[in-house]
Amino acid sequence: MKLRVFAALIGSAIASLAHPAGALEPIPGSITYGGQPRTKLVKAPIGSTVTHQFYNDAGQEVHEVYRLDENRNLQLIGRRVSDTD
Template sequence: MKHALAALSVVLLLSGCTTGVQTYGYSPNLQPIPGSITYGGQPRTKLKKAPVGSIVPHQFFDQFGRQVFETYVIEPDRSLRLVSRRWRSLDVFGDFD
């Protein structure tokens, strides 16, 4: 019982830590934002050679200067589905560890 309580305490303490990366991903309702590949609709070119289910990473900077990392999956109709998005704030003091 002591070990379970200690493990729970460690998990709760670590869950309060932040790493500078915000993750909002794997949501069925994830909408594209300005800079996303699918913002304003699907791209005109179809990904014909990539297998269905392939992962397509994409990164850009949003209007607030944060680095955005998105992940897309190629659907059977060759469209892209946005499956995850993460933000990374840039350190204003230039400490990019």
């Protein structure tokens, strides 16, 4: 019984590392919506940031900030949505 509870706790901890609470998920228009881009940023230093701006389906302006991780994947770290009116 104790082993089963311990295994469940370890499984939850690993799952929370994959998607930490409050982590932003890509939305349609995001660079990483549908997966990572095919091309890698090979000249940018690890930890550098990339900004991206687009309009969502509601016509709102969306500004996103990504950070380049050690695997050269873009991680969505910030999003701001504003009305265009």
